[in-house]
Amino acid sequence: MYTGLQHLHSFMSYLVLLGLLVSIVAALAGWFGNKNFSDKDRKLGLLGLIPVHLQWVFGVILYFVSPLGLENFSGEAMGDSTSRLYILEHPLTMIIAVILITVGYSRAKRQIGTDNRGFKSIAIFYGIGLILILSRIPWNAWPGN
Known part of the structure; x- marks a missing residue:
């Protein structure tokens, strides 16, 4: 179960990044294009949220x-980056990012x-949520490395 969940979490990150990028680009286009925010635009925002x-x-x-994770929590583990x-x-950073996006x-x-x-x-x-997410992705464990 652990290995399957770990792979799901790793590969789901591609969908997260894609959804956030689509939502941000669409929002920037609407913002700088001086468009009115519509229900269609709200649904585009869901591509990042879900x-x-x-x-x-x-x-x-x-x-x-x-x-x-929690099993490894100790003062000794805090010394190892x-x-x-x-x-x-x-x-912690991901929780903050999820809250900001929500x-x-x-x-x-x-x-x-x-x-x-x-x-x-x-x-x-x-955008702030995406920056936080990118700052704390464990790049050494990123799929494909």
Whole structure:
């Protein structure tokens, strides 16, 4: 179960990155194109939100079943940068990113039919979330390496 979940979590990250990039590009186009935020644009925002939430669920499960996660938590592991990444830095940063992306989507969906503030909300919050995600991906364990 652990190995399958680890592979799912690893390959799901491609969908997360793709969904966030599509959502951010669409939001930037709408924001700088001075378009009104519509229901279609809200649905494009879901392309970033849904994979992020699924990835978070897989990550939480993996955190509790992985020997690199909660099971490895100790003061001694905090001294090792790789262990600290898996135990603390990666999960905490991803939780913050998921919260920011969720806030961005929630703010945007209230702007349907108004000006371009929905685009601005998605572009800014999803963009910050993407930067946080990219900063704490364990690149040495990235699929294909």
